[in-house]
Amino acid sequence: MQQSNVYIVTFSVILTVVLGLLLSGTSQVLGPIQKKAVELDTKKQILGAVLEASELSKMSGEEVFAYYDKRISSKVVNIKGEEVEKDEDGIAIIPENVDIGRNYKRKPEDRLYPVFMFLAENGEDVESFIIPVYGAGLWDAIWGYVALETDLTTIKGVTFAHASETPGLGARITDASVQARFQGKRIFDESGELQSVNMQKGEGRDYSDDAHKVDGLSGATITAVGVNNMLKAYMSHYSAYIQKRRSGESGGMAVLN
Amino acid sequence: MSTETAQVTEVKKPAEALLSKRRKKLLSDPLVDDNPITIQVLGICSALAVTTQLQPTFVMALSVIFVMVFANLTISLLRNTIPSRVRIIVQLAVIASLVTLVNEVLKAFAYDMYKELSVFVGLIITNCIVMGRLEAYALGNKPYDSVLDGFGSALGYAWIILAVAFFRELWGSGSVFGVPVFDQISGLFGDDFSLATNGLMVSPVGAFIILGLIIWVQRTKTGYVEH
Numbered sequence: 001m002q003q004s005n006v007y008i009v010t011f012s013v014i015l016t017v018v019l020g021l022l023l024s025g026t027s028q029v030l031g032p033i034q035k036k037a038v039e040l041d042t043k044k045q046i047l048g049a050v051l052e053a054s055e056l057s058k059m060s061g062e063e064v065f066a067y068y069d070k071r072i073s074s075k076v077v078n079i080k081g082e083e084v085e086k087d088e089d090g091i092a093i094i095p096e097n098v099d100i101g102r103n104y105k106r107k108p109e110d111r112l113y114p115v116f117m118f119l120a121e122n123g124e125d126v127e128s129f130i131i132p133v134y135g136a137g138l139w140d141a142i143w144g145y146v147a148l149e150t151d152l153t154t155i156k157g158v159t160f161a162h163a164s165e166t167p168g169l170g171a172r173i174t175d176a177s178v179q180a181r182f183q184g185k186r187i188f189d190e191s192g193e194l195q196s197v198n199m200q201k202g203e204g205r206d207y208s209d210d211a212h213k214v215d216g217l218s219g220a221t222i223t224a225v226g227v228n229n230m231l232k233a234y235m236s237h238y239s240a241y242i243q244k245r246r247s248g249e250s251g252g253m254a255v256l257n
Numbered sequence: 258m259s260t261e262t263a264q265v266t267e268v269k270k271p272a273e274a275l276l277s278k279r280r281k282k283l284l285s286d287p288l289v290d291d292n293p294i295t296i297q298v299l300g301i302c303s304a305l306a307v308t309t310q311l312q313p314t315f316v317m318a319l320s321v322i323f324v325m326v327f328a329n330l331t332i333s334l335l336r337n338t339i340p341s342r343v344r345i346i347v348q349l350a351v352i353a354s355l356v357t358l359v360n361e362v363l364k365a366f367a368y369d370m371y372k373e374l375s376v377f378v379g380l381i382i383t384n385c386i387v388m389g390r391l392e393a394y395a396l397g398n399k400p401y402d403s404v405l406d407g408f409g410s411a412l413g414y415a416w417i418i419l420a421v422a423f424f425r426e427l428w429g430s431g432s433v434f435g436v437p438v439f440d441q442i443s444g445l446f447g448d449d450f451s452l453a454t455n456g457l458m459v460s461p462v463g464a465f466i467i468l469g470l471i472i473w474v475q476r477t478k479t480g481y482v483e484h
Contacts, residue, residue: 003340011340015347019354026358030365037368169456219456 036061042096043068048159049130049147050118053176070123072130074116079109081240087112100134100143108237115241118147128156129245131238135230138222140164142173142230146182152242153188155197160227170223178217186211187235194239196232199224283405287413289479294417295472296481299385304418305464307377311434314422316363316370317377318415322408324355324381325390329407332395339396348391349382356381386414421467429458 003011040061047056047068059067074095076084087093095114103111116130129152134143140163147156160173172178185197195212203218217224235242273280293299307317331351332339339347360378363371371378381387390410395403426432431439431454439452457463475481 003342008340008343011338012343012346015350019350023354023357026361030361033365034361034368037365037371041368041372166459 039096040064043072045159045161046072046096046116046130046132046145049145049157050128071119072116073119073126074114076112076114077238077241078113079111079237079240081238081242081244084112100132101141104134104141108233111237113238113241115238116145126150131234133230133234135226135233137162137165137173137226138170138220139166142223142226144173144230146231146234148187152246153186155182155185155187158182162223165223166220170217170220172217172220173223173227181214184211185214187231194232194236196228196235198228198232280402280405283402284409284412287406287410288416289413289475290481292413292417292475293386293389293410294414294468295475297386297389299389300414301468303377303380303384304414304421304468305461306380307374308418308422308425308464309429309459310426311419311422313370313373313377314418316367317374318411318418320356320359320363320378321381321384321387321414322411323359324352325387325407325411326404327355327407328352328387328391329395329403330400332391333398333400333403336396336398344396345388345392348388352387352391353382386410417468417471420471421464424467425458425463428455429463430454 043064044056047064056064076093076095076098078084085092093112095116098112098114100114103113114132116132117126118128118130119125120127128147128149130145130147132143132145134141136142142160142162142165144158144160146158148154149156158179160179162171162173165171165173182197187194187196189195189212197212197214199214200207200216201221201224203216205215207213207215287293291297294301294304303317308314328348328351332348335347356379359381360371363374363378390407394406398406423433426434427438431437431452439454443451455463457466
């Protein structure tokens, strides 16, 4: 028996409404939990630049939030290093909610640049500055956070992530052992020029005497170059802020802390 | 009212056992003799894509089991009301809704897994096994049988992708469920000893090779030949 057109249309409408309600109901219920999961993920990544991965994985979600609230203070600056508090519509900007990937699509001058300050136990002195970076790997986006010591040039730690680098090759940028290679390297040279830190071609050489070079990734040179470009670009975008912050301190403006 | 894929309605028997011989076959057939991946060669795409590591594969397997069981159940419950001219769209709508549900739940409760699997969960919609079972079975059979059929087929899919993932993770990354087995084994033999991992295994090519070997072994044992 062929069903009538009316039957088919009615059936389709009812099905659509039922499934639509089911899905929108689910997203209503799960929405807040998802938002929290995304927030936790961002905060974990930020903390990952200063904490050991093993230490971080031991913390429960609640502990991460509490630790973050206590130890991280954040703000947003623009390319000139000036603090930005409100967006074009006058709505207050929350640094954690600034989407680095979306900002990456704008011109560097128009982007928002969040800075996360890792505070000492007392909750006042800044121990390190955490700066988000974003760029292109071989296949897709790569991003991460770079933690700088208070001299704003020595790298305290980095954490990298990627969308779809080759597992076992480019994807190794997420390995703790690869990220550890960046520790103690310097962004600026003695004269204050931006040198950034560059992964070299090939792997297995010792670059401990060169403050601007790190051992490369064998078989993943393009990803390594992507990391280099990403670091260099973002360090130059943040250099105005870094200079400002530095001159402020040498000028005896301890208030900045 | 019947559908285009008309099935002979079974003669009413007085209460068939919950797991009668016929029903057990529904469950066990897709595991080996009529395996969706190795015999029907369906769902290869996801079998290649997600199987580099065991953990995401495991989540993927669970998701497919959930989607198949509930899609089969829903379609079977609605089988007498679904207009045959739009049945494919109806099946798709049901599958898509279930997959979206899985995706949302993963995003809320297992965000790391959600990030890792991302598009592949969405691609369950296009997994031919799911729609194949709806079209071939659920549209013409009772709900309970359809659930068993869906569960069986999903298990058949699950164990194959888990087997592929086991070998790919072991040989490609030297670990099992994230535990660095190779490192521990080489640790037993001193510092100079190390087991090399094979980069081929982490690329889709590795999955093809493993899958091919599994099919070979299976067909040698069962004597199955394609006609």
